[in-house]
Amino acid sequence: GACCSYRLRDALHPLWQSPLTIPGGTRQSPINIQWRDSVYDPFLKPLKISYDPTTCLHIWNNGYSFLVEFDDSTDRSVIVGGPLENQYRLKQFHFHWGAINEWGSEHTVDSKFYPAELHLVHWNAVVYPTFEEAVMEGNGLAVIGVFLKLGAHHEGLQTLVDALPAVKHKDAVIEFDVFDPSCLIPSCPDYWTYAGSLTTPPLTESVTWIIKKKPIEVDENQLEAFRMLLFTSDGEEEKRMVDNFRPLQPLMNRTVRSSFQ
Numbered sequence: 601g602a603c604c605s606y607r608l609r610d611a612l613h614p615l616w617q618s619p620l621t622i623p624g625g626t627r628q629s630p631i632n633i634q635w636r637d638s639v640y641d642p643f644l645k646p647l648k649i650s651y652d653p654t655t656c657l658h659i660w661n662n663g664y665s666f667l668v669e670f671d672d673s674t675d676r677s678v679i680v681g682g683p684l685e686n687q688y689r690l691k692q693f694h695f696h697w698g699a700i701n702e703w704g705s706e707h708t709v710d711s712k713f714y715p716a717e718l719h720l721v722h723w724n725a726v727v728y729p730t731f732e733e734a735v736m737e738g739n740g741l742a743v744i745g746v747f748l749k750l751g752a753h754h755e756g757l758q759t760l761v762d763a764l765p766a767v768k769h770k771d772a773v774i775e776f777d778v779f780d781p782s783c784l785i786p787s788c789p790d791y792w793t794y795a796g797s798l799t800t801p802p803l804t805e806s807v808t809w810i811i812k813k814k815p816i817e818v819d820e821n822q823l824e825a826f827r828m829l830l831f832t833s834d835g836e837e838e839k840r841m842v843d844n845f846r847p848l849q850p851l852m853n854r855t856v857r858s859s860f861q
């Protein structure tokens with residue numbers, strides 16, 4: 601269908617200069633989550649999330665997305681449980697979105713796209729000394745994925761949306777000193793989990809993905825606010841920051857587990 605050919609065209613999109621998949625990659629992300637092929641694992645624990653809102657540092661436009669970065673020098677904002685063997689520290693969160701509401705998420709559920717997807721990026725500070733080292737290890741990172749769907753206004757997201765005009769251009773940064781990202785995570789505990797990779801370079805196969813089953817609702821104005829950001833720096837010819845998602849990758853020899861029946 602249109603979306604598939606679009607995906608191919610998109611895969612050649614200048615944003616993804618890197619190869620569609622890394623040579624020899626066996627656990628690349630994102631993937632389509634086929635609900636009926638996911639396997640309920642009764643041994644999966646509930647995910648425990650405890651963030652300290654004062655660890656929030658700044659928002660910046662890195663030329664791919666906008667990132668909200670956290671002070672990860674201590675264990676003040678962490679997740680534990682779920683499929684994880686250790687506690688993981690929050691490093692940053694960011695989003696991926698489309699030019700229109702028909703697509704934008706990186707993962708799909710039964711081949712359905714959401715208009716956007718939130719990624720909360722954590723690293724295994726129990727085993728590795730730095731984030732940069734954890735990025736290179738199979739159990740180094742844990743990313744919580746939350747789908748965004750078009751619906752009611754999201755109060756918590758609005759504080760972030762209000763700050764976006766200040767980071768319109770690539771490399772812009774603004775201080776953002778109190779924000780609790782747990783307001784962006786659905787209260788429903790259900791999730792899927794699988795072994796995958798970063799979806800932007802260096803594409804390393806170091807991510808335990810935890811994808812929340814329930815989406816959060818945001819309104820049209822909030823999605824439009826994402827779309828007014830730019831890939832380009834101040835003074836360059838403006839390119840709107842949209843369609844910053846990687847094409848779907850082959851499942852290969854992986855099983856997606858669910859925390860729910």
Ligand SMILES: NS(=O)(=O)c1ccc(NC(=O)CN2C(=O)C=CC2=O)cc1
Binds near residue numbers: 721
């Ligand atoms: N889209 S995703 O898979 O969640 C994804 C998640 C993370 C990164 N990369 C990084 O975090 C790079 N990075 C550093 O090395 C230090 C700060 C920083 O942002 C790339 C992709």
Ligand SMILES: [Zn+2]
Binds near residue numbers: 696719799
């Ligand atoms: Zn991401």
